[in-house]
Amino acid sequence: MSVQGKRILLIIGGGIAAYKCLELIRLVRKCGGAVTPVLTRAAEQFVTPLSVAALAEEKAHTALFDLTAEAEMGHIQLSRVADLVVVAPATADLMAKMAHGHADDLASTLLMATDTPVLIAPAMNVRMWEHAATRRNLATLAADGVGVVGPNEGDMACGEYGFGRMAEPAEILAAIEARLAPAGPLAGRRVLVTSGPTHEPIDPVRYIANRSSGAQGTAIAEALAALGAEVVFVTGPASAPMPVGVQVVPVESARDMLAAVETALPVEAAVFAAAVADWRVEGAGASKIKKDGSGKCLELRLTENPDILRTISGLPAGARPSLVVGFAAETDDVIANATAKRLRKGCDWIVANDVSPGTGIMGGAENAVTLISGEGAEEWPRASKAEVARRLAARIAAHLAEEGVA
Structure with missing residues (x-):
């Protein structure tokens, strides 16, 4: 040992x-x-x-x-x-x-x-x-x-x-x-990983969330750390165990996550694996919302959350990570939607996966992804989330070495 x-x-x-x-x-x-x-x-x-x-x-x-x-x-x-x-x-x-x-x-x-x-x-x-x-x-x-x-x-x-x-x-x-x-290929590199869902409060009791377990983000953080990287792991309330050997920064909401990400900068690479809620309730209730027995529908007015991936991708040179990797969880037209997302967000790579019902990806132990970059789409075989993470970490290490990032 x-x-x-x-x-x-x-x-x-x-x-x-x-x-x-x-x-x-x-x-x-x-x-x-x-x-x-x-x-x-x-x-x-x-x-x-x-x-x-x-x-x-x-x-x-x-x-x-x-x-x-x-x-x-x-x-x-x-x-x-x-x-x-x-x-x-x-x-x-x-x-x-x-x-x-x-x-x-x-x-x-x-x-x-x-x-x-x-x-x-x-x-x-x-x-x-x-x-x-x-x-x-x-x-x-x-x-x-x-x-x-x-x-x-x-x-x-x-x-x-x-x-x-x-x-x-x-x-x-x-x-x-x-x-x-012994020093790995990412020794001396500082890398950011986001993971898990975010919880957007409706009132002090209820919140909007999704089914992300955070398992893929945890696996990515551990794989990067195994290659010697110093990893800052910003995570929402995930059910997956926290990764070992990394700096864990727990957050709740999308706005909390953006603040934590900005605090973690500068980093050489950033992997945004978190399933961030797109919307939050505008003016969440300060007290628990009660039923009034009238049978009327409860109306919630939603407003967009900050776009963390686009915010970091759009930072000026010197502040922006050399490599920004996003995730696209899609249910249809996976490649087309993920390719469009990469261009829209301004990130370098998108890791796309099909999370439609029946795939077992969301919250499961395996993943089937396609790595989308400016060079096109590269489909990876279905594998455990740990293996997907190791493959992604190796690609990140190779990219940083090729780019000569100090």
């Missing part, structure tokens, strides 16, 4: 998810890797240096001004002898320190002093994860080349539900292996 003979500097932040780091240490050691643990002062409230040191079979570092440690291995050297620095859990506070260059304790000083690749596993309350400050800090860290795994969606210790749960130890291990793997 990729961690065999590798040294991981594990910085454990102060959150309830810190207990998962004990299992992460065990997994890394089982795969032949070494772990040098560092605990923040807050982390010591959740796991003890003794338990961490026992599993790592190495001293757990906690204090910046430890004279013995400074004599044997100064904090500068400690930050550079590792093959990878992993921050788990990466709390909102730790992410803020990293983004703004603070160095007021051992953990933050190590992160400032290192020239080693860094991977973070965020964990915090859903409102903290969605806060504008956290989104800005995450964008800054991503632009600095920091890798991200998770967070996942689920129940939280605080009793709320949503994105903010730290990725599971096995997921973090997979992300570590991906970061330590």
Whole structure:
């Protein structure tokens, strides 16, 4: 495995998810890797240096001004002898320190002093994860080349539900292996993928959506990451599992998705696999709409959502991704409609598929697509969504290499 003979500097932040780091240490050691643990002062409230040191079979570092440690291995050297620095859990506070260059304790000083690749596993309350400050800090860290795994969606210790749960130890291990793997053809490339449906509110209870599972978008994100790309994954409320080893940005509506996409720029390539709702309700109700018993039809006035694909395709040179890939889910005249869409939207490629009833494509495990570019239409055989994703990722890598995109 990729961690065999590798040294991981594990910085454990102060959150309830810190207990998962004990299992992460065990997994890394089982795969032949070494772990040098560092605990923040807050982390010591959740796991003890003794338990961490026992599993790592190495001293757990906690204090910046430890004279013995400074004599044997100064904090500068400690930050550079590792093959990878992993921050788990990466709390909102730790992410803020990293983004703004603070160095007021051992953990933050190590992160400032290192020239080693860094991977973070965020964990915090859903409102903290969605806060504008956290989104800005995450964008800054991503632009600095920091890798991200998770967070996942689920129940939280605080009793709320949503994105903010730290990725599971096995997921973090997979992300570590991906970061330590030999450089792939997309190493150093930053790529955006959108996925899933969008939910457009009718009132606080109801919304307009579609049947997209997000499975194809997840597969594409994972395939691009496997080739070494740094992937920003902007997803609506999908039922498919989130991809591992990528930066996940959850959104709800089309307008939310456009804002997240614009925040993620610049990127070398962008794949718009999301099934974005074309319309939203104009003036969604602030309260639940009630039946009045009259039998009258409810009338909803719809207005167009922003066209994310056309917006990004139309950006000026320097701001526009070198390669913009759209998706066209059609039910009839697939090739003709998708070809017209490519020209109308101004994107470079369109991945077209037939989602008419009976194909089993929408929400299914397989896909049958045609890649449409300026050179014509190329039909691909029906295959698993993972195989379609691998093929598309390979084509993206080849295109960027041919174009000489830096």
